[in-house]
Amino acid sequence: MLEVVLNDRLGKKVRVKCNEDDTIGDLKKLVAAQTGTKAEKIRIQKWYTIYKDHITLADYEIHDGMGLELYYN
Amino acid sequence: MANRTDPAAKSIRGTNPQNLVEKIVRSKIYQNTYWKEQCFGLTAETLVDKAMELDHIGGTHGGTRRPTPFICLILKMLQIQPEKDIVVEFIKNDDYKYVRVLGAFYLRLTGTDIDVYRYLEPLYNDYRKLRMQSADGKFVLTHVDEVIDELLTKDYACDIAMPRVKKRWTLESHGILEPRKSVLEDDFEEEEEKEENEQMDGVENGGNDEKDYHHGRSPTRERDRDRRPDSHRYRFASYLLQIGIRFIFGSRWWLNCFLQDRDYDRDYDRDRGRGRDRDRDRDRDRDRDRDRYRLRDEKDYGRERDRDRDREREGRDRERRGRDRGGGRRRSPSRSRSRSRDRKRRRSPSPRKNEAEETKKKEKKTSEKKEKKDDGTDHPDPEIAEANRIRASLGLKPLK
Numbered sequence: 001m002l003e004v005v006l007n008d009r010l011g012k013k014v015r016v017k018c019n020e021d022d023t024i025g026d027l028k029k030l031v032a033a034q035t036g037t038k039a040e041k042i043r044i045q046k047w048y049t050i051y052k053d054h055i056t057l058a059d060y061e062i063h064d065g066m067g068l069e070l071y072y073n
Numbered sequence: 074m075a076n077r078t079d080p081a082a083k084s085i086r087g088t089n090p091q092n093l094v095e096k097i098v099r100s101k102i103y104q105n106t107y108w109k110e111q112c113f114g115l116t117a118e119t120l121v122d123k124a125m126e127l128d129h130i131g132g133t134h135g136g137t138r139r140p141t142p143f144i145c146l147i148l149k150m151l152q153i154q155p156e157k158d159i160v161v162e163f164i165k166n167d168d169y170k171y172v173r174v175l176g177a178f179y180l181r182l183t184g185t186d187i188d189v190y191r192y193l194e195p196l197y198n199d200y201r202k203l204r205m206q207s208a209d210g211k212f213v214l215t216h217v218d219e220v221i222d223e224l225l226t227k228d229y230a231c232d233i234a235m236p237r238v239k240k241r242w243t244l245e246s247h248g249i250l251e252p253r254k255s256v257l258e259d260d261f262e263e264e265e266e267k268e269e270n271e272q273m274d275g276v277e278n279g280g281n282d283e284k285d286y287h288h289g290r291s292p293t294r295e296r297d298r299d300r301r302p303d304s305h306r307y308r309f310a311s312y313l314l315q316i317g318i319r320f321i322f323g324s325r326w327w328l329n330c331f332l333q334d335r336d337y338d339r340d341y342d343r344d345r346g347r348g349r350d351r352d353r354d355r356d357r358d359r360d361r362d363r364d365r366y367r368l369r370d371e372k373d374y375g376r377e378r379d380r381d382r383d384r385e386r387e388g389r390d391r392e393r394r395g396r397d398r399g400g401g402r403r404r405s406p407s408r409s410r411s412r413s414r415d416r417k418r419r420r421s422p423s424p425r426k427n428e429a430e431e432t433k434k435k436e437k438k439t440s441e442k443k444e445k446k447d448d449g450t451d452h453p454d455p456e457i458a459e460a461n462r463i464r465a466s467l468g469l470k471p472l473k
Contacts, residue, residue: 001472001473017457019473022469026467029469030463033463034463038229041097043138050136050137052136053209054209072097073097
């Protein structure tokens with residue numbers, strides 16, 4: 001289990017608990033549940049790498065406490 | 074300049090009509106090359122030409138959310154605001170299905186409630202296939218009536234939020250609209266009667282169907298299936314009401330049938346009213362679905378099915394007796410029956426695949442049961458319990 005921090009630099013900063021084998025799509029659903037935006041509208045990035053929905057967090061090497069950028073589609 | 078709404082256009086729902094499309098999606102469309110090249114200076118007439126060239130629908134796709142030409146044309150229509158007659162013409166035209174869907178979409182966005190129901194509901198009878206591009210870029214198959222259903226029931230389609238329309242029954246209760254009469258209603262009632270009659274006969278007409286199965290899908294069946302994609306919903310309701318007790322061949326099997334829409338449609342077209350055959354056909358369908366690209370040993374298959382048929386007949390008589398006596402569901406006879414059929418199916422030409430599916434199904438069942446028990450919502454730490462509750466509601470496994 002790990003905790004990821006999503007920040008959109010406009011005031012929304014959420015901490016989400018998830019598993020390593022969750023996909024990015026699942027993470028978006030969790031973020032949507034916490035922030036209230038729709039999951040399809042969320043985009044998770046790291047600098048210019050847009051994270052794809054079907055790849056797991058472990059494959060993206062996202063560890064506990066890591067910060068990700070939250071953007072909107 | 075090119076992105077400004079026509080100044081003569083009236084405001085929709087109190088705002089610039091282009092604002093119906095959200096800001097981010099709108100900016101994406103403005104930056105899109107299709108918009109810049111093809112949609113510059115379009116009028117209502119030239120828009121028709123562009124619409125005829127459409128070959129798929131969809132919203133935005135990919136990581137960077139590229140818009141489809143469909144959605145670009147929607148925004149263009151919002152910008153130039155064609156007359157209602159033109160939009161109705163789009164919808165009424167029969168030749169170009171994408172133009173139809175474009176018109177329907179635009180009307181759903183801009184029309185009044187009555188117009189929406191009045192013009193979109195006839196499109197429920199259009200069963201043609203459409204190509205839809207999903208959010209990850211892949212193309213999926215859908216049908217015109219499915220799209221119309223989405224437009225009328227959901228509040229989000231093709232990445233555009235649908236404005237609220239009143240519910241149908243509100244309008245009906247005010248007398249503004251007539252209650253909806255489906256074109257399939259008469260067919261449906263006929264079939265129900267036929268089913269009930271023919272179940273009593275118990276005539277085995279499997280021969281013709283067999284041949285058809287072996288030669289793959291015949292063109293007539295394709296057409297039938299295309300013609301009736303909506304009937305499965307009514308069918309399922311009818312089954313639940315009338316025949317639910319009788320066809321208890323294990324709930325998994327039902328689940329399987331319900332999930333495999335394709336099988337379902339195929340069943341309907343072929344087995345109009347032949348209850349007995351329907352069961353057999355479902356078995357066969359499952360096998361066929363799995364072994365479609367494998368050579369089949371026809372003799373063995375025929376023999377298998379004869380045995381199945383006899384077994385089923387016994388089972389059904391047993392069932393009927395049971396129902397007369399006790400009523401209600403009996404899990405054990407059905408389960409044993411399905412197990413014997415499972416064993417039978419396993420001996421059919423593709424034993425390995427069948428087994429794999431059976432075990433997968435069993436695993437899924439046990440894992441589902443397990444998840445229900447320990448999905449973590451009873452975790453001592455309240456934060457984790459809360460997180461697990463949210464995860465369970467989203468359909469995810471609990472935290473580790």
